Amino acid sequence: MSGVLHESVERGAAAAAEILDCTLRDGSYSVDFRFTEETIRAVLAGLENAGLNLIELGHGLGLNAGEALSRPSLVADERCFAVAAETLHRAEWGMFCIPGLAEPDHLTRAAGAGMGFVRIGVDITDVSPAGRFVELAKELGLRTFVNLMKTNVLDDEGVVAAVRRCAGFGADSVYLVDSVGGYLPHEVEELFRRVGAEVAVPLGFHGHDNLGLANANALAAARGGARYVDATLDGIGRGAGNTVTEAFAAILTRHRTGTGYDYRALAQLSESVVRPIPRLHDDRTFQVLGGLTQTHSSFFPLITRCAEAADVDVFELMTAVAEVERVRPTEQLVKELAVSLRP
Template structure:
């Protein structure tokens, strides 16, 4: 079948270059880069743009990892630059408080993405409820979706429906899904809940774009992307490549993939990025262990003089959501004793 005869997928790109990509530059995006990316994305047809600290609202103050441009300044820049696209921020309950959400909305924010571990979604309720009261779109982002099977994922999505979420994202936080996994997940969850679903993929196994396409062809209505794939750890689905893929499949009217490619080449590719250890990312993808735990596992492996990747595998079998240091050290010591 010719590409022009194929039916385009009804999937919306949500670009999070300026949010997830901030990890890769140690949260040091300049104001000039922020303005260029915002304007370029809007001019290329992107309607949903996320910015700010990788961990969301208030994270620069709460986590000890400051951004070069504050939340308040990001609010102003986005409101000045964007005229048609909506801008939003990530929000992790506990890092952000409800007042931070109120201030962002008062500054012009039109959507929020409430990030919670899929194994404990209750903390999302108050933030979703407030977002709805304030009249903005509320996404629930179920981080570490991979730790639950389809039934567990479906139950978590249903909870978010009860909270009033407008859409729910399934998040491959460790970049470990295969396209067949994504297809099964979206088909089965989509059959069980009546709410738009989104997909956020990481590229540990170089499958983020393939997985995003699998999600789109299986019912996802939103897909996260970043220019040049810039993001935490192994990075994300590539905005310009995914837009070009949609074009090849018949979606010819919305996204200018050539302009996105030029934006990626001129603004994002020249940025100096933190080192990404490829072996760690590969093992993380295979074991299902999130990159935020790599430093802890590495430290315990050094102390116990055991192989870090074998320890990562062992820890993943015990707790992939939030492994405690005591548990990791005990596991390493037990490996050493053997």
């Protein structure tokens, strides 16, 4: 393939990707779930005016998570429903949904309030809980995504099998999720090409920025055939943050004009509304090491606590834990590994 033709194919693939903005969902982790109604309205309106069609909001862990975990959002789910319905005139709004935190009636109520899409989040090592929620979501007329959290813990063959199963449930799209921000761009592109060749369902990509590669990985996913790419204004999000909406919109424009996204308006929205919001402290050493060892940020407190109790280096312990169990390490396992690291 000639260089010119190859470049053209790459540009076409990248430009085909659609941004799904999750500033108001993933970004809520960064503000301890305290987005105000004023901020929610401003972001929703600004994103729609800039050409985005898919906008996610609500608690970082999805429907009913605040109540289930006793960590409520400042603006409750039902109020988010009303604000989104009142503010958006063209774009679809949706929420995240983790089976077990959310029950079917929570999904039914959200759909009744006008929600257009739902994203059902499950660990890629056990996708079975998604089945009944996909079935219900389709009955409710929702565009239905399944997000395969911690995609990085399986090899390509395992990812293909998980995606195929979710497609069998009836999902409209399946997301591959770099929960730890540890993928490299060539790995992402190769993974999307492999999965896309094996399963016909449209794919999405959700990346984190632990190694500073979220935007590059998003582009790699698009070049590999991803139909949807998650992003947040100013990259705000859990831990190291996410692909940057305004920058990725500009990247898509760089690959092919006429994407429909006003990246300048997005940059202004990011600068005026999101950047001024105070955020929780982000420990860069933890985030970088988490990306390198592919350790999810939710396990940082447990690893830190066990390292301090055993008087061992927390990052050596993080590495040891990642070599044994990256999906759901137990406290007992971490304690045993911490003891084993003692001189």
